[in-house]
Amino acid sequence: MKRQYIIFWVCVLVSFPPFVFAQATGGKNAQVAISFDTSSKPLRFGVDHLEKALQQAGQSVRTEARTTQAKTGNITIQVRPAQAEPTIREEGYRISYQAGQLQLTAVDPVGAMYAALDVAEQISMGKTWKTLASKTVNPHFTVRALKVNLPWSSYRSGPAMEVHTDVCKDLTYWQKLLDQMAENHFNVLSLWNIHPFPFMVKPTNFPEANSFSDKEMAEWKQLWTALFRMAKERGVEPYIVNWNIAVSPEFAKHYGVNERNDTSAIVKRYTREVVTQVINEYPDLAGIGITLADWMSNFKAEGSTLPDMTPKDREDWLEETIVAGIKAANRPVKFLHRSVLSADPAEMRRVINKAHLPDTTLVEIKFNWSHGHSTPVLALTHDSHSGKRDDGYWNPTPTNYRIQWMIRNEDFFILRWGQPDFIRRHVAQNTAPYVNGYFVGSEGYIPARDYSHVANAHRTWNYAFEKQWLFYQLWGRLLYDPTTPDAVFEASFANRYALKSGKPMVEASAAASQMPLRLASFFGSTWDYTLYSEGFLSPFPASKGFQDNVSSFISINELIDHQTLDPAYLSIKDYVMSVQEKKPISTDKVSPLALADLLDADSKTVLTRVQQLRPGSSPTLACELADLETWAYLSRYFADKLRAGVALQTYRISQNKAQQQQAIDLLTKCRDHWQKVSEITASHYHEVPYIEGYVSKENAYKDAKRFFWPNYLPQVERDIRLAEEASLVGKQ
Structure with a gap:
């Protein structure tokens, strides 16, 4: 009787005589026969990756066309109708190991492709088809x-x-x-x-x-x-x-x-x-x-x-x-x-x-x-x-x-x-x-x-x-x-750069990548060119705070007077006002100083991991490490600029000259951080077009046409002068 569904089988067959079966299935010279429906392009894509993973694990591979239902292999992949597999959704799959056989089941060819990719990935992480845990995976989003x-x-x-x-x-x-x-x-x-x-x-x-x-x-x-x-x-x-x-x-x-x-x-x-x-x-x-x-x-x-x-x-x-x-x-x-x-x-x-x-x-x-x-x-x-x-x-x-x-x-x-x-x-x-x-x-x-x-x-x-x-x-x-799990991404780093462990790279990347998230959450913006986080730029006003009409670079005054995007974040202006008025800061709010501490912690994590990884790293890994180090110094720049903003705004309200000097000292440290950013990025990047060709004749921020970190050092130094020349609130 003709079946109402199509079954694709990928069978891993041992092509050795019985007396060498045990040795062949576990040894580096084992041959694996992969049998599948060669008319399925997505499945072919997945099998190619599985074949490569097996070969890199030391096994020779043979592929053959198979459309029968006979479960004669060690690994089988079935594509079954959805009504027959109620626990598997479209583009999902199941991996199950029983009676010495690994069975992969999906309800469509794309799910079967993902199953083959999963097995290939786990083999590349050092497992074998016999050691894979049973699981059902369905897409969270369609x-x-x-x-x-x-x-x-x-x-x-x-x-x-x-x-x-x-x-x-x-x-x-x-x-x-x-x-x-x-x-x-x-x-x-x-x-x-x-x-x-x-x-x-x-x-x-x-x-x-x-x-x-x-x-x-x-x-x-x-x-x-x-x-x-x-x-x-x-x-x-x-x-x-x-x-x-x-x-x-x-x-x-x-x-x-x-x-x-x-x-x-x-x-x-x-x-x-x-x-x-x-x-x-x-x-x-x-x-x-x-x-x-x-x-x-x-x-x-x-x-x-x-x-x-x-x-x-x-x-x-x-x-x-x-x-x-x-x-x-x-x-x-x-x-x-x-x-x-x-x-x-x-x-x-x-x-x-x-x-x-x-x-x-x-x-x-x-x-x-x-x-x-x-x-x-x-x-x-x-x-x-x-x-x-x-x-x-x-x-x-x-x-x-x-x-x-x-x-x-x-x-x-x-x-x-x-x-x-x-x-x-x-x-x-x-x-x-x-x-x-x-x-x-x-x-x-x-x-x-x-x-x-x-x-x-x-x-x-x-x-x-x-x-x-x-x-x-x-x-x-x-x-x-x-x-x-992060283990998947750690393995990607390890395989890409021949590392004993990719965990330090994932930890460093995660810490480094907080900087643009934190800036965009703090410096409320709207359309495309109202914020460019890796450049610390705001080429166009976002109607969420003061713009000084001098440069696309976010000045200390603009940072102080800007509203936040994340409602849990307190702006510098609001925070200083609360402190001066002795109002308690809610425990569910993140103050600018608390944010600065988080950025410093991120930077410390990154620089520690970079120092551990740099010796003996390949040139391309060194390039990744340089990016992470750049983020670390951008984090330090942002952290000290937040502290400087709090000190400067406090001076404007309280007339405390010590706060003004603290702002100047912190902004001087910011200059050192930006010089470090410029030095690292100049080693492997060059100036690039940013909004060149888009800026209108009336736009004031011409320095956003092309982007390169060293170009903004004069604006970093301008912040120091702004702090030195700062007036008290109400006397500007």
């Missing part, structure tokens, strides 16, 4: 997405985007990125730019929408087709995400319309038709995301003669173009509706309810706006002009869509980062029935060409995401399973 901007038709402009153009047209880059996504259990690749469609198709009824030749169009088609196929083969769903209302410059010129916010009939028809055409021409494209963009807000775009758009107008336009285009396609795709300033939860619900789409709609919300690497407390979102939380998106609980938190990183692009407990706390505090995942990524940074590092022998990586490998491993693995 959406584990990377946000990657595209350098063409990019939302942010300038050299920091343009430098990636060639790399992002190279399929080798995308293959490497997708490989690490699968290894780290990310399952959505979201690709973002303003208007992607003319780079993907020649619109049937609007061929003037792009000026590409047939050859150029074929090259674009080959890029997207191969990229989407590679993603699918690794269990990753590709999405394209755009800002609207937008058309290409060629379209605007030919049809006499505006590039932005043009709601004319021809733009509406074009948008609807091109969405349908893209879906039909790219069968492996999994989803389309849409943003109610800045220029759809209730203010007129510069030079526009079109009327303002209300929340209903925006959602009506989306319904009549994007949603209609999706529904007219010859197959379904998933829909991502972003939540931003110009959105309204009631209007959004109306459109999603009327769409009756077969899959659960995704609704992405920026967690703490553009600075998700701050506090795990949801202090503000990007979906209201007040910046406060708008719970209308999840209250009442939606039935046909789920929320994904967007963890934007606009805070560190150069230094390596990895803080596993922050991610675990974030997941624990922000898991809810209406949440099914996270997006992780940047707006002002593309993890493609590593343009910050000097060319030298210790640069063993080709792409920026490879240098930041720990960042992606932590986010991906912990979104899949927050209980993943």
Whole structure:
């Protein structure tokens, strides 16, 4: 009788005669036969990693196609229907050892791939297939997405985007990125730019929408087709995400319309038709995301003669173009509706309810706006002009869509980062029935060409995401399973750098990576360029405190007068006022001085571990250690600047000259810390574009165009003068 499900078996068979069976299964010369369904691309990916791990453990490997159900091997992998395995969810798996056989069970090929990767990982950690503990693992979140901007038709402009153009047209880059996504259990690749469609198709009824030749169009088609196929083969769903209302410059010129916010009939028809055409021409494209963009807000775009758009107008336009285009396609795709300033939860619900789409709609919300690497407390979102939380998106609980938190990183692009407990706390505090995942990524940074590092022998990586490998491993693995122990990440360090133990590196990375989290939690910020933590910069005001209009560098005065993001943190100004008025400090509040002590403790941990690890380290490990050391001195800089701010503000109120001198002394120490930061980073980094090409002519902070730590030493020294010249409060 024909079965209703497909079973894939991976069987480890001993190919030695019976009299050498015991020796062969335990010895380095043992041959392992891996039998599986070779038509399953995700399973093939997992088996490749398992094969490599076995070979590195000293075993020869033989692979063979197998589709039968006979349980003749030592290791079997089954893909069974969900109804037959009620304890295993989609992309989950079970490992069980019984009667001398290791059995891996999943309900889909991606879960089977993760099971094979798990076994491979444990073998690389020194275990054998006979010593693996039984367990069932299910994904904590069903959406584990990377946000990657595209350098063409990019939302942010300038050299920091343009430098990636060639790399992002190279399929080798995308293959490497997708490989690490699968290894780290990310399952959505979201690709973002303003208007992607003319780079993907020649619109049937609007061929003037792009000026590409047939050859150029074929090259674009080959890029997207191969990229989407590679993603699918690794269990990753590709999405394209755009800002609207937008058309290409060629379209605007030919049809006499505006590039932005043009709601004319021809733009509406074009948008609807091109969405349908893209879906039909790219069968492996999994989803389309849409943003109610800045220029759809209730203010007129510069030079526009079109009327303002209300929340209903925006959602009506989306319904009549994007949603209609999706529904007219010859197959379904998933829909991502972003939540931003110009959105309204009631209007959004109306459109999603009327769409009756077969899959659960995704609704992405920026967690703490553009600075998700701050506090795990949801202090503000990007979906209201007040910046406060708008719970209308999840209250009442939606039935046909789920929320994904967007963890934007606009805070560190150069230094390596990895803080596993922050991610675990974030997941624990922000898991809810209406949440099914996270997006992780940047707006002002593309993890493609590593343009910050000097060319030298210790640069063993080709792409920026490879240098930041720990960042992606932590986010991906912990979104899949927050209980993943640090031992996994310690083993990654140990295997990568041939260390006896990777524990000191994980401890050092965790302590070092607190600095940007603590700064972003203390220095309340909103959109992208209101904070750049690794540079101690605030290029644009965030409406949360005083700006001195002198430099993008955060001065001592700006630090004193700025509000905090995390409600548990006390600002310098509020803390000093409470002390002067002899008000008790609540035990659930973190004062600036307590925060400084935490930063000092972090720095001490990092520098101790670096000192232990540096002797005999490889050049590339030495590069990682230099990043950690940089964070340590940035922590010391921030700590002493907080103390200086408290002393200086105390002097301004109390007229105590000793407090002024203490501030001067502390800021002098800050100069020493910044000089150390500059010395370390200059050894392997160089000046890079930051907001070059984006800064308006009227913007005062020209020193943020390009970034390099030594460039800001004059501003560090200026703080000392500000303390020396400080006036008393009320006499400035």
